[in-house]
Structures are given as C-alpha cells and as structure tokens.
Amino acid sequence: MIALHDYDLSAEGYAVRLFLALLGLDYRLLPVEFYPAREHEGEEFRALSPMASLPVLVDGDLVLTEVAGILSYLAARHGGADWYPAGDAAQLGRIGDGLALSARLAATAGAVRLADGMMLPLDGAAARAEAKRLLRVIDERLWFGEAAGDDWLCPGPRPSIADIACFPHIVLAEEGDIPLIDYPAIRRWLDRVRRLPGFVVMPGVFGA
Amino acid sequence: MGFKMTETGGIDPDTWNRWHVVGCHDELPDDGARATRLLGRAITVERRGSGAEVRLTGGGALPVKVAYGYVWSSLGTPGPLFELPEHAEADRRNLNGCSFFVRTSPPRAIENFLDMAHFPFVHTGILGEEAHPDVKDYDVAISTDGREVVASNCHFYQPKAAAASTGGVDVTYRYRVPHPWCAILYKDSPAKPGRSDVIALFVQPCGEEEIVANLALFILDDDTPLPALRRFQQQIFVQDKPILENQMPRRLPLYPRADSPVRADKASIAYRRWLRQLGTSFGVLS
Numbered sequence: 292m293i294a295l296h297d298y299d300l301s302a303e304g305y306a307v308r309l310f311l312a313l314l315g316l317d318y319r320l321l322p323v324e325f326y327p328a329r330e331h332e333g334e335e336f337r338a339l340s341p342m343a344s345l346p347v348l349v350d351g352d353l354v355l356t357e358v359a360g361i362l363s364y365l366a367a368r369h370g371g372a373d374w375y376p377a378g379d380a381a382q383l384g385r386i387g388d389g390l391a392l393s394a395r396l397a398a399t400a401g402a403v404r405l406a407d408g409m410m411l412p413l414d415g416a417a418a419r420a421e422a423k424r425l426l427r428v429i430d431e432r433l434w435f436g437e438a439a440g441d442d443w444l445c446p447g448p449r450p451s452i453a454d455i456a457c458f459p460h461i462v463l464a465e466e467g468d469i470p471l472i473d474y475p476a477i478r479r480w481l482d483r484v485r486r487l488p489g490f491v492v493m494p495g496v497f498g499a
Numbered sequence: 500m501g502f503k504m505t506e507t508g509g510i511d512p513d514t515w516n517r518w519h520v521v522g523c524h525d526e527l528p529d530d531g532a533r534a535t536r537l538l539g540r541a542i543t544v545e546r547r548g549s550g551a552e553v554r555l556t557g558g559g560a561l562p563v564k565v566a567y568g569y570v571w572s573s574l575g576t577p578g579p580l581f582e583l584p585e586h587a588e589a590d591r592r593n594l595n596g597c598s599f600f601v602r603t604s605p606p607r608a609i610e611n612f613l614d615m616a617h618f619p620f621v622h623t624g625i626l627g628e629e630a631h632p633d634v635k636d637y638d639v640a641i642s643t644d645g646r647e648v649v650a651s652n653c654h655f656y657q658p659k660a661a662a663a664s665t666g667g668v669d670v671t672y673r674y675r676v677p678h679p680w681c682a683i684l685y686k687d688s689p690a691k692p693g694r695s696d697v698i699a700l701f702v703q704p705c706g707e708e709e710i711v712a713n714l715a716l717f718i719l720d721d722d723t724p725l726p727a728l729r730r731f732q733q734q735i736f737v738q739d740k741p742i743l744e745n746q747m748p749r750r751l752p753l754y755p756r757a758d759s760p761v762r763a764d765k766a767s768i769a770y771r772r773w774l775r776q777l778g779t780s781f782g783v784l785s
Contacts, residue, residue, distance in 0.1 A: 324729065
C-alpha cells in the first residue's frame with residue numbers, strides 16, 4: 292500500500308491527499324510534526340527526504356519527495372487518460388508549467404501562510420506582494436478561460452494535476468492575510484474544485 | 500491619585516495591570532531572545548534556566564512570572580495570577596497543545612472557545628456532528644467576587660472528544676474565565692471516569708487585532724504519544740482560525756444591541772457583561 296509521510300497542515304501534503312482521494316486510492320498516513328518539533332529536519336526524516344521536503348510518498352521501492360513528482364506519478368500510474376494525457380505533448384507541457392506555478396505559489400502564498408501562523412522568520416510583505424502578482428495572472432487566465440468555455444488552469448474539459456497542485460496554496464492564502472475577494476475568477480474555480488467527486492477537506496478548508 | 504490613561508497609551512487599567520502570557524517556556528529558543536509583542540509594544544522574551552527575562556525592545560525589564568508552563572509578563576503592576584491547581588496534580592501530563600498567531604482580538608478568541616454551538620459545523624466529526632447541533636441549556640454566572648465567569652453543566656455529543664477517544668460520547672463541560680484573555684475548560688476524561696481533562700486557552704494580546712493563541716493541556720492520558728496529542732489540538736485549532744479571522748469587526752462589540760444573542764450564547768453574554776464590569780477597552784468596541 293502507498294505510504295504518505297505528511298503533516299496535516301501542509302498545503303503540499305493536502306494536494307497529495309486530495310489527489311489520492313479523487314483517485315479513490317487507499318494509503319497509510321505517517322504523521323510528521325513540522326511545527327513545533329521540526330521533525331522533518333531531523334536525521335531520520337532526512338534519510339528519506341534529503342531536502343527535508345514534505346510530503347514523501349513511498350510506493351514499494353519508489354520514494355518521491357516533491358509534490359510535482361508525486362502527482363505526476365499518481366496521475367500516470369493510476370489516473371488513466373483523464374489525468375494523464377500521455378499522447379498530448381502540448382497538454383503535458385502545460386501541466387508541467389502549472390506544476391511549476393504551484394511551486395511559485397508555495398514559495399510565496401504558502402510560505403507566508405506558514406510563517407504567519409507559526410511565527411517563523413520571513414519577509415512577509417515581499418512574499419505577499421509576489422503572491423498577489425501570481426494570483427492576478429491566474430485570475431486573468433481563468434477569466435479568459437471561462438469566456439472560452441474552459442473551467443480549469445489548463446485548457447480542456449477536465450481538471451489536471453496543475454489544478455490539484457495549485458488549489459491548496461490558493462484556498463489557504465487568506466491564512467497568510469492575502470484576501471481572495473479581489474480574484475473573482477479564482478473564487479469560482481475554487482468552488483469548481485470543491486465540487487469534484489471525492490473532494491476532501493483539510494483543517495482550514497471547508498467543502499462546497 | 501487616579502490612573503492616568505495617557506501614561507498607558509490609552510490602555511485600560513485592568514488590562515495594563517494584568518499578567519499576560521508571552522510564550523510557552525519550553526518552546527523558547529535555546530539561544531537568544533525571542534521577539535514578540537505585548538499590548539502593541541515590541542518585547543523580547545528569553546529563557547533563563549527555569550525562569551525568564553522579558554524586556555521592552557530597547558528598553559527596561561518587565562515583570563516576569565513562569566506559571567503553568569508559560570511565561571507571563573505585564574506592562575503595569577500586576578497582582579496575583581489566577582489559580583490553576585490542576586497543573587500541580589502529579590498524574591496529569593502538562594503540555595503546550597499548540598501556539599498559533601491569529602488576526603483577531605483577544606476577546607473574540609475567548610468567545611469562540613466558550614461557544615459550543617459551532618462544534619458540529621466547524622469541528623465536524625471531532626467535537627460535534629451536524630446530526631446533533633443542539634446546545635442544551637447550561638448554567639452561567641459571574642462569581643460573587645467578580646473575579647471570573649463560570650459556565651457549568653454543559654452537555655454536548657462529541658464523536659471524538661479527545662485524542663484518546665474510541666467513539667462518540669455525551670461530554671460534560673465546565674468553563675472558567677478567570678482572566679479576560681484566558682479560559683479554562685474542564686471536560687470528562689475518557690481515560691479516568693469521574694475526573695476532568697483540563698484544556699486552557701491562554702491568549703497573548705500582541706495587539707488589539709493580533710493574538711497568539713496558546714492551547715495548554717493538563718490531561719489524564721498516560722498513553723497517547725506527545726506528537727499525537729499536539730496533532731489533535733492543532734487540527735482543531737486550525738479549523739477555528741479562518742472562522743476567527745473572518746469575524747467582523749475583529750474587535751468584540753460590547754455596546755448595547757450589538758448582536759441578537761440566543762440562549763446558546765449565555766456564556767458569551769455573561770463574558771461580555773463581565774468585560775464591561777472590568778472596564779476592559781482593549782480589543783473591544785464599546
């Protein structure tokens with residue numbers, strides 16, 4: 292069975308838990324205390340995840356330590372054509388772009404959320420400003436997408452793992468004092484993600 | 500000689516002269532001081548063995564007390580801190596369940612802690628479930644000496660009342676509010692029938708709309724590992740955080756007819772009345 296080393300309040304971890312739920316996959320959760328114990332920086336955890344990144348997915352001999360790799364693997368292995376358009380090079384490229392975008396969100400909106408609540412050192416103003424710039428770009432993309440009949444971050448009839456990777460950082464942004472009221476298309480997209488069959492919440496996220 | 504509000508930057512005397520929590524003693528850094536805020540002032544908190552030192556940033560030392568696992572300080576001349584005798588009971592485990600920074604006023608956090616009606620909707624599947632939303636009638640009073648608010652005889656159905664719970668139970672609650680920003684909950688212990696787990700919310704008033712919420716546990720549970728106890732409290736608290744941060748206005752309204760309370764809010768009504776009696780103006784709208 293898949294094992295997931297994870298911290299409940301991790302947005303990246305939530306992306307993986309959400310995708311596992313959407314795929315209907317069972318897994319074993321192994322809690323890692325990010326705050327206050329910083330267990331992810333300990334020797335034992337670094338043996339598994341040398342960059343001290345969370346979450347870590349273990350499936351047999353395979354160990355994956357970044358959310359982009361984990362979601363890509365799960366989509367290709369268990370998602371079928373709905374989640375992994377193997378023959379569509381352009382779409383795979385767009386999904387890769389979306390996963391990189393989620394890493395930018397993690398470094399800004401995600402970082403300021405954690406630093407704020409857990410009182411960790413960070414230049415919050417700079418992180419917030421960059422997060423807002425990203426959200427403006429995403430809001431515009433979604434707005435024009437809606438106008439063209441597309442509901443998701445990457446064009447097409449179905450959500451992709453780019454939506455799953457970006458959703459946690461955006462839905463939790465207000466915890467880092469980034470109000471979402473300014474991004475109407477993003478708010479409609481958050482509701483669409485919430486209505487996906489099998490959607491699950493995490494602490495701080497509420498259902499549709 | 501009267502109390503001059505100008506000397507306290509407009510902070511009311513009750514707030515100015517109380518002890519306020521400024522950190523969990525065990526979680527202070529091993530090297531150097533931690534910067535934080537108290538009543539809008541920048542302060543530093545440093546561990547000194549089993550004691551601590553608190554200073555205004557770039558200024559003088561402030562009064563210090565280490566009690567119940569936390570460091571307390573004051574900008575004024577504090578009297579005694581409230582009693583929490585359960586802290587000294589040998590068979591209890593005392594720990595900091597979690598500390599989170601929240602953008603809300605201190606009294607909003609206390610009011611949320613006293614409110615059972617939100618359990619089924621915010622803590623679904625843990626402290627309540629939507630099929631059992633009723634708050635049964637309970638007793639509430641301001642103590643005769645005026646020093647605390649007490650709510651007792653509270654009963655609520657909870658699917659997972661504590662980290663050690665194995666199933667849903669009807670839980671009995673009792674609350675004490677012995678300090679404007681500290682509330683203590685006595686709750687049936689799943690491990691030791693007839694006794695109570697004690698869970699306290701100690702709010703650090705960083706500013707009028709900025710707090711650190713510390714959840715202190717004094718519990719009868721020898722078996723659940725420490726990380727699992729902390730994990731349970733963190734999950735619950737993080738569900739409250741967005742609710743607290745979205746309450747507008749962030750300061751607690753104390754003026755007449757600010758809200759239309761219902762019977763379930765009896766504790767909150769008494770708490771607001773008590774704050775008016777104390778003359779509290781910090782973090783409220785009056």
